[in-house]
Amino acid sequence: MAAITPSEPVSTSTQEIHTKKMWKTLVGHVPISSPFYQFHPVTRLYLFVFLGVVPLFIFVPEINFLLVLVSMALMLWGRADLRGLRIYAPMVVTVAIFMFTVVILAPGKDPTYTPLHMSLITIYYQPVFFTFAAYWRLMAMLSGTILYFSTNRERDMLVALRAVRLPFVASYVIGLSIRAAGMFMEDFRTIREAEQARGLDTKAMRISDQVKLYVMYLVPLFSIALRRAEEISNALFARGYTVTGRVKGGGQRRDYIRSLYAIRTRDVIAIVILISLFVGAGISNLFFNVFVITDSPLNIYLRGVLNIP
């Protein structure tokens, strides 16, 4: 499918088609008319780095909660298919269960901790609130990551990495590995369907046999990967590709895929804003002790209610 560049003129009838067509992103689908695609892939990569890393400088759960909302709002704005996010639901719940169970069972032995006697157990305020703040920090970082993978394709990632001048071999390996993950899943489906066509009924199998069967799927999959490696490397060799990306006889190979995308004024403005916010948050936290857990309004309120100094 041809790339739709931001500068490409779009007629009304083409617009109608675009609203129905979807890009397959790394973990979902997004309409090709999504406003995200009005920005260069490198701008989206900066957004990913910002949302994925800036919570490290913020230990105020309210702000991290807002960052989660920002990521969700961006997903809605970008018209991402939110049904794909269901796969993360068990993770979101079990992470909370794990973190709070661990901190209740192993709160530590600091004498300054304030015990709170519940009906059956005693919990300690400081480690529990620390865990609460850590949970929202984690959720903020994860939502930024999920946003990126929900709204970008392997191709967007490749263009973004090349735009930041990552060496050819590194960007090629990352791009091919993500594509290979998709091919690997396709092969997996083919093998399963071939077995089912021969009458294999996995529902009638014991769980131990199902696990054994699952493991045995890997044998043909690795065989296919080996054969594919030979084919791809022969194809690359035939087209004159080298590990360095240089053309024999000197010079660099023209980067066709990157030439399809142009960085525009809106990209520059967005990148400057993201970098400024990122640096601002980092300096505020590291040098001026801002965005720390004691700044949390909820923490201040609870300490007041519980008479904790």
Place this chain on the structure above:
Amino acid sequence: MSTDATTMTAEGVWAVEEGEIRSPGIIHVVMLALFTGIGIVVGTFGSLAIPIGFVSAFWPGQAVQSIGSIWFGWWGGIAAGLFPLISNSLSGSAPLPVSIAYLPANILQGMIAGYAFRRLKAHPALVHGRDWSIWILWGALVPNAIGAAWGSTMLVAFGLVTQAAQLITFLGWFVGNSIPTIILGSIILKFVSPLVMRSNAFVKKWWA
């Protein structure tokens, strides 16, 4: 006539024959990418299968890490470091900064097995009892102990778990990685190694 890989001696597997020229090439780069792709799928499904917080109760990705370095030397080691960056992001089990902090341990989790198999001359197809013991000790238990120690320390450093919770996190991580590594890794090595050893992508030294 080609020799059956399983009938080769362990020393013979790693020995470079007289006149045999081995140099890294495009096939190794492609294999690195494809192996990383396999790792992404196995790692993502492992993280989503039985998640218990930042660790999974079943993470077969470590098997792929150890196997990769046994078969492909440093190319497998690079894949071992690279694929968790992507699979952790796709599965939502760890954000990117934390995954980057895991990087040294992930490379070690892969390379320890590769180093041990080359240094101790173990057969990748696990032909003898000695090969099995080297695999279980240096391919599963030691790498996972190091990985779990480093990973749980990073979680404390990032303020995601308290110091007091580190031991529980370590144990969950170690068990959750070791059991699938031993089960899955053993089967893959036993059945797929003979195929890999016959391919051009197999690495006898470190890079070729």
